[in-house]
Every structure is written in structure tokens, then in C-alpha cells.
Amino acid sequence: xxxxxxxxxxxxxxxxxxSFPFDRMTAQRFRETFLRARWxxxxxxxxxPGSTARRRIDRWLAREASRTEPFADERGRDAxxxxxxxxxxxxxxxxxxWIRTPYSRTAVEExxxxxxxxxxxxxxxxxxxxxxxxxxxxxxxxxxxxxxxNEPDERRKRAAARKGTQExxxxxxxxxERRRHRLPVAGNDPPPLGRPVATNAYGIVLIVExxxxxxxxxxxxxxxxxxxxxxxxxxxxxxxxxxVHTWPSRTPTGDDERSRGWxxxxxxxxREARKSARSRERRLKQPNGS
Numbered sequence: 666x667x668x669x670x671x672x673x674x675x676x677x678x679x680x681x682x683x684s685f686p687f688d689r690m691t692a693q694r695f696r697e698t699f700l701r702a703r704w705x706x707x708x709x710x711x712x713x714p715g716s717t718a719r720r721r722i723d724r725w726l727a728r729e730a731s732r733t734e735p736f737a738d739e740r741g742r743d744a745x746x747x748x749x750x751x752x753x754x755x756x757x758x759x760x761x762x763w764i765r766t767p768y769s770r771t772a773v774e775e776x777x778x779x780x781x782x783x784x785x786x787x788x789x790x791x792x793x794x795x796x797x798x799x800x801x802x803x804x805x806x807x808x809x810x811x812x813x814x815n816e817p818d819e820r821r822k823r824a825a826a827r828k829g830t831q832e833x834x835x836x837x838x839x840x841x842e843r844r845r846h847r848l849p850v851a852g853n854d855p856p857p858l859g860r861p862v863a864t865n866a867y868g869i870v871l872i873v874e875x876x877x878x879x880x881x882x883x884x885x886x887x888x889x890x891x892x893x894x895x896x897x898x899x900x901x902x903x904x905x906x907x908x909v910h911t912w913p914s915r916t917p918t919g920d921d922e923r924s925r926g927w928x929x930x931x932x933x934x935x936r937e938a939r940k941s942a943r944s945r946e947r948r949l950k951q952p953n954g955s
Contacts, residue, residue, distance in 0.1 A: 680714040683722045685780050698725055720727040722781045729795045730781040741795030754812055757900055764791040766812035775804045842888050849880040849895035856927040861903040861911045863930040870900040905942040
């Protein structure tokens, strides 16, 4: 495979989503800046391909924020003064609102929908311009509730409350089953070896062996949404490089494939898996391995 083909495959599954208030001129400037951007109907956002997409989007958002009509920031400040957000997660700065929360996927997704909000890695915080205050206020309850749920004390309380319960026992059994890195598959229709595939149970995995051992029906019924006689396959998490070189399915996943338990991953599934793999490999490269 040529370097150009590698690069095209990498761009197909690497990138970031961005949304912003629609107006013809803003959309035109966006398309002129990001020639390969594609609209995602599912996410109601633009997808910008490429490993540097986040940095390029943030620079564009910063420029666009400066283009807002002269009194937009002033109106946002007035709106905040009239109906302020009083929260330990929000501070008012010179150019907008700084938002720092415990990590929460829900909070991140909500903030990404706020016009011209951007992540400032140097400050480890989100910056929302004053002009976007109305939208931030509309989403704040969801953001704050998600942040509170992810506070360390709250997570410890939930863990303590689960001790000795059936829920905890079920979680432990599921965790123990996942550590076995096995998956039931149809013996007459196994997934390909050495190639990432999507699964109902564990997302995208790479099958390393189909053992031929018959799956106990009780185990299958408890942990896996499958039917019929199954055999065990062993799996591992794919590397970032393996995910980059996986071609996405060009058609939506059908019910038959989901019933089978594995399928060729779609583009959106590969994007999410690549983000997770990139974060995992980045953590492993850190000195303490955390």
C-alpha cells in the first residue's frame, strides 16, 4: 500500500466534529477553510478529517468568535449579569467563560455544541465566548449534573452503595468475563482473524483465534446477545495502526450481522475506536504508565 493510500485511510477515520450557528457567510468561510469537511446527519455537525483537525478547528473558532457582531459579547455579559450561572465549575474571564469539570463524556458533548466553545489545553479548560452565553445557559443543567456525577467523592459513594448488592455481583461477573477476552461466534461463520471487527459485546476487537470449544448456553445467555450453537473466539484490543488500516463498511450494519455478533465496522465506529486507542496508547507512553 502506498504512502498516499495510507494517508487517505488515516484521514478517513481520524478527525473531529464541529458545529456552529448557521449563516451563509460563516458556512462559506468554513467550507473555504476545510475543503474536505463532510456533514454528519447523525451528529448534526461537520466532520473535519485529519490528525490535526482539533487544532485547526480551534484556530478557526477563535477567528470566527472575533467576527461576532460588535455588541454580541456585550449582550452576553448583560445576560450573565441578569441570570448568572453560579457554579464552582465556571469562572468569568476577560474574553469569556472558563469551564473546568471532572471528565465527563456528556459534558464534553454538550460543550462542543455551544457555538465557538473551544478546549484550551494549556489551561485544561473550555473557553466559551460571552456571545454564546444563551446557548451555554440552555445546556448548563446537563453539563453540571454530568460533572457532579463524576466527582471522585460521588463515584466513591456509588461504589460503596453497590457493595454487597446483586448489582455489584453482576458487575464483578461481567468484569471477570471481559478479562477472559473471549467471544462466542458461529462455527460456520467466524470473523476473520487478524482484522478488526465490530461486536455487540466489546465494540471493535481483533480476533486472534477461533478455538472450536463449544460455548456453554448458560454463559451465552447471561453475557452475550447470541443464539444457536456457538464456539469461543479469543480477542484483543486493536492497535491504533491496525484501526487506521481498516477499511470501513460502505453500507449500514444489517440486523443479520448484529444477530451474528460481529460485522465490518462503519466509519463512525472506527472514529470512536481510534480516539480510544489513541488515548490508551498515549497513557501507556507516559513514564508512570497511567
